[in-house]
Amino acid sequence: MMAGGATKRSGYHHGDLRQAMIEAAEAVLAEKGVGGFTLRECARRAGVSPAAPAHHFGNLAGLLTAIATLGFDDLSETMEAAVARAVASGGDRLAAICEAYLAVALNRPGRFRVVFGRLGLKSGDEELRRAAVRAFGILVRETKLALGRGVDGGELLTRLPSSYGGDADLAEILFVWSVTHGFSTMLIDGQLAPFDQQPGGRELLLGLYSGRLMEMLRAAMRGSAAMPLANPASHG
Amino acid sequence: MMAGGATKRSGYHHGDLRQAMIEAAEAVLAEKGVGGFTLRECARRAGVSPAAPAHHFGNLAGLLTAIATLGFDDLSETMEAAVARAVASGGDRLAAICEAYLAVALNRPGRFRVVFGRLGLKSGDEELRRAAVRAFGILVRETKLALGRGVDGGELLTRLPSSYGGDADLAEILFVWSVTHGFSTMLIDGQLAPFDQQPGGRELLLGLYSGRLMEMLRAAMRGSAAMPLANPASHG
DNA sequence: CCGCTATCTTAACGGCGTCAAGTTTGAACT
DNA sequence: AGTTCAAACTTGACGCCGTTAAGATAGCGG
Structure with a gap:
């Protein structure tokens, strides 16, 4: 199962970055609203570089x-x-x-x-x-x-x-x-x-x-x- | 007076930057929507540097x-x-x-x-x-x-x-x-x-x-x- | 065990908002 | 009129943003 944040992270690869990004994004949106929402912040929360999400979502x-x-x-x-x-x-x-x-x-x-x-x-x-x-x-x-x-x-x-x-x-x-x-x-x-x-x-x-x-x-x-x-x- | 866009511009000073910025902002918002709206773009349209509006609006x-x-x-x-x-x-x-x-x-x-x-x-x-x-x-x-x-x-x-x-x-x-x-x-x-x-x-x-x-x-x-x-x- | 490909990192680009410091200007005052 | 001064604007810089290109890593099929 492991749904809800606890994803395995084996060094370089994340494991389930797509889901982690979505969860991070929803958290940021709920906390800071639309104004404080940035892709980099979401990537930071997912413990990943700013360029990582590009492969999963394009932009x-x-x-x-x-x-x-x-x-x-x-x-x-x-x-x-x-x-x-x-x-x-x-x-x-x-x-x-x-x-x-x-x-x-x-x-x-x-x-x-x-x-x-x-x-x-x-x-x-x-x-x-x-x-x-x-x-x-x-x-x-x-x-x-x-x-x-x-x-x-x-x-x-x-x-x-x-x-x-x-x-x-x-x-x-x-x-x-x-x-x-x-x-x-x-x-x-x-x-x-x-x-x-x-x-x-x-x-x-x-x-x-x-x-x-x-x-x-x-x-x-x-x-x-x-x-x-x-x-x-x-x-x- | 002289409301409506035709503002005198005597070199360094604008004349009525506050009004010009508001008009430029509304134009940008109408054209590009909220996403394409930037302060710098408004300043550009008003023919003024990016830092100029700060004095009139703070931020x-x-x-x-x-x-x-x-x-x-x-x-x-x-x-x-x-x-x-x-x-x-x-x-x-x-x-x-x-x-x-x-x-x-x-x-x-x-x-x-x-x-x-x-x-x-x-x-x-x-x-x-x-x-x-x-x-x-x-x-x-x-x-x-x-x-x-x-x-x-x-x-x-x-x-x-x-x-x-x-x-x-x-x-x-x-x-x-x-x-x-x-x-x-x-x-x-x-x-x-x-x-x-x-x-x-x-x-x-x-x-x-x-x-x-x-x-x-x-x-x-x-x-x-x-x-x-x-x-x-x-x-x- | 080898190579391959998806995944992620690093580095860089231009654009953004904002601040600090310097420059110009119109006008108030003597 | 000439001087002074504060307001108005510019320049330059900072950190952050989204996005891209090129390189590093690792899991997996052969």
């Missing part, structure tokens, strides 16, 4: 892309686990994935910031794309279920249909995602610091999020679900 | 803080103008500020990213704080008006009450902000690229935002406004 963008892929998979798995728990307890599936999204942001801010922080990722990476589509597919599925639309076969997306812009429920999907993503990013990026840093502020915010904000989200969805499947592109 | 954080202050003021002014237009035309004031928020993000992505992009800002800057509180105050005021709460005297906040966490409408305020901020950041940071880059995608997204998303927001607010002013902290 900085490669390392960040690997972490972002992890982040998307983390999102997918945490959301699926939350859905499973909600199903078991008869809870709200959509609220479950929204809370899971926030939980990932709070528990792994390093990963989360790499995923959404507009750092330089490799643009064409196929694994990253697959992980992103998977996470997005869960959001789409749960939003449609919450609208009572019925998902064909309950299967996940494996790619984005090129005509996705015409999806009749796109507005609802974007709404759910905006609320969740907006709250999560504002909380970990410090925009809510005036509330977050008061004594008990964090608990208040989390309670409001999984309480009244989720209620408002349900109210918004109810309003939409009651509406007929109108022509989605027509507006104004 | 990089000082320059970014000045830009962030501009960004908050931009938000405040654009939102107020949108409210004035909504009042004149009998439109939805809350939707107006949400659309104004998105408009600032789209029209001035450089400023917007400095405000919310978790770059290193000076932490204690008083002007920045004042600008932030002003913008936030507009959001608070409009949310309360939308809830039919009545704002005392219609005046703006000039500081954050230390007990703000106890505001009865905090959940609604956070909800509105989350939707708006989430959608805006996702759009300019490329998370919506699969939709945004389809032909006509940008128009579709903007139409959905000011159309069905604002309708959903109103539905969420209506649900809240109908509820009694419950104890905001109790949940679960």
Whole structure:
């Protein structure tokens, strides 16, 4: 096993530098934020020269892309686990994935910031794309279920249909995602610091999020679900 | 006077380096994004040595803080103008500020990213704080008006009450902000690229935002406004 | 046991932010 | 007007950054 830092180091060769670099990078990101993040610092923590990572990741963008892929998979798995728990307890599936999204942001801010922080990722990476589509597919599925639309076969997306812009429920999907993503990013990026840093502020915010904000989200969805499947592109 | 780029340059002294640096910085941010932004590049564009800006801004954080202050003021002014237009035309004031928020993000992505992009800002800057509180105050005021709460005297906040966490409408305020901020950041940071880059995608997204998303927001607010002013902290 | 290849090191390049010290300038004061 | 002086800017240097090229090492298949 030996997962989690204790890797064998036989003098010249590291043993599992790729994993060590990813772990070091996440630690640095969590500690110092995006600003204090450098490739050399990560290499230092992995006990390796600054040029060593190049062979495994190509360059900085490669390392960040690997972490972002992890982040998307983390999102997918945490959301699926939350859905499973909600199903078991008869809870709200959509609220479950929204809370899971926030939980990932709070528990792994390093990963989360790499995923959404507009750092330089490799643009064409196929694994990253697959992980992103998977996470997005869960959001789409749960939003449609919450609208009572019925998902064909309950299967996940494996790619984005090129005509996705015409999806009749796109507005609802974007709404759910905006609320969740907006709250999560504002909380970990410090925009809510005036509330977050008061004594008990964090608990208040989390309670409001999984309480009244989720209620408002349900109210918004109810309003939409009651509406007929109108022509989605027509507006104004 | 002589605002707007045409500054006199009498050999050694620049004339208005502070303004020139800010303009150069916004240009670089708009062109190359956060990644390609460097102090030296801004100085180069201003036609000045790399060490020159230090006297005006102290360091990089000082320059970014000045830009962030501009960004908050931009938000405040654009939102107020949108409210004035909504009042004149009998439109939805809350939707107006949400659309104004998105408009600032789209029209001035450089400023917007400095405000919310978790770059290193000076932490204690008083002007920045004042600008932030002003913008936030507009959001608070409009949310309360939308809830039919009545704002005392219609005046703006000039500081954050230390007990703000106890505001009865905090959940609604956070909800509105989350939707708006989430959608805006996702759009300019490329998370919506699969939709945004389809032909006509940008128009579709903007139409959905000011159309069905604002309708959903109103539905969420209506649900809240109908509820009694419950104890905001109790949940679960 | 030998060689081969993946892995890592050392050394160097240009660019970065920042500081210390020196130079120029506009303007205030006599 | 001429002098003085502080503000504005330059030069040069420092350490750190990401990246590359060339060399050293070691595990593994033959």
